[in-house]
Structure formats: C-alpha cells, structure tokens
Amino acid sequence: xxxxxxxxxxxxxxxxxxxxxxxxxxxxxxxxxxxxxxxxxxxxxxxxxxxxxxxxxxxxxxxxxxxxxxxxxxxxxxxxxxxxxxxxxxxxxxxxxxxxxxxxxxxxxxxxxxxxxxxxxxxxxxxxxxxxxxxxxxxxxxxxxxxxxxxxxxxxxxxxxxx
Numbered sequence: 001x002x003x004x005x006x007x008x009x010x011x012x013x014x015x016x017x018x019x020x021x022x023x024x025x026x027x028x029x030x031x032x033x034x035x036x037x038x039x040x041x042x043x044x045x046x047x048x049x050x051x052x053x054x055x056x057x058x059x060x061x062x063x064x065x066x067x068x069x070x071x072x073x074x075x076x077x078x079x080x081x082x083x084x085x086x087x088x089x090x091x092x093x094x095x096x097x098x099x100x101x102x103x104x105x106x107x108x109x110x111x112x113x114x115x116x117x118x119x120x121x122x123x124x125x126x127x128x129x130x131x132x133x134x135x136x137x138x139x140x141x142x143x144x145x146x147x148x149x150x151x152x153x154x155x156x157x158x159x160x161x162x163x
Contacts, residue, residue: 005120013116020112024105031098038096038156041104042149045111046071049146052115056122057135066139067146074147079154089159096156107148114141 023041050067057063088097118138121129128134 024108027104030100042153045149049142063139066136067143070140070143071147074144075150078151083155
C-alpha cells in the first residue's frame with residue numbers, strides 16, 4: 001500500500017518535501033542571518049499551515065478559529081517559556097545570531113506530513129475527514145505547529161527592538 005501511495009503522489013510534493021527538508025537542515029547550523037531572511041521561514045511556515053487549512057477544509061469559521069486559538073496559545077506559551085535566549089541581534093550589521101537547533105526541522109516535517117497524511121486520507125475517501133471533531137483537531141495541530149514559528153518570530157522581533 002505504501003508503494004501505491006508514493007507512486008500516486010505528484011512529483012511536486014517530493015520537490016516540496018526536499019525544499020522543506022533543506023530549509024529545516026539549514027536551521028540545525030548556527031548562523032548569522034539578516035532581518036528579512038530570519039523572518040521569512042516563520043512567515044512561510046505559518047502560511048503553509050494556513051494553506052493546509054484552506055486546502056483541507058476551506059477558510060471557514062470552525063477550522064480557522066481552531067487554528068487561530070491553537071496558534072495564539074502556542075505562540076504565547078512558546079515565547080514566554082521556551083524562547084531561545086542565545087539568539088542575539090547586532091544593530092550595526094542588522095543581523096541575528098541564531099544558534100542551530102533540530103526543533104525547526106521537526107516542526108517543518110510535522111506540518112508537511114500532517115498535510116500529506118490528510119491528502120492520502122482524502123484520496124482514500126476516509127469518512128472521518130468531515131467529522132467536526134477531526135476538523136477541529138487537525139486545524140489545532142496546524143495552529144500549534146505554526147505557533148512554534150510565531151514564537152520564534154516574536155523572539156527575533158523583540159531582540160531587534162531591545163537594541
């Protein structure tokens with residue numbers, strides 16, 4: 001069955017997987033990053049998550065509310081309790097010092113695979129996809145994962161403002 005699923009997966013999905021994998025692996029290295037590039041990954045992951053909501057359920061009240069609440073909670077808790085205090089901002093060069101971490105790779109892959117598993121379930125016409133509880137759950141998963149990136153972005157913005 002896995003071979004059937006993979007053989008019916010469009011080529012662009014594999015390209016997207018490898019692009020996201022590359023971005024995730026880049027996050028494992030300690031690096032110096034400009035302001036705009038530092039905020040592009042969080043913005044892109046939040047957009048990918050929202051696109052997952054749109055393609056899965058449409059931009060309707062129930063999935064959007066679940067996504068937004070989960071994103072907000074994860075962003076606030078993540079920023080308050082788990083922000084990386086090693087991140088530093090250099091105003092003279094307008095760059096951030098960002099320590100490497102494997103966590104972004106894991107979160108990026110979780111967003112990708114949540115979207116992929118949904119697409120496979122849809123291809124198999126799984127009945128659970130239309131259940132309100134499933135819609136709330138998957139939307140919240142997208143929101144929680146995106147909240148991690150929102151917390152990272154808040155941390156970067158706050159570091160830049162403090163200088």
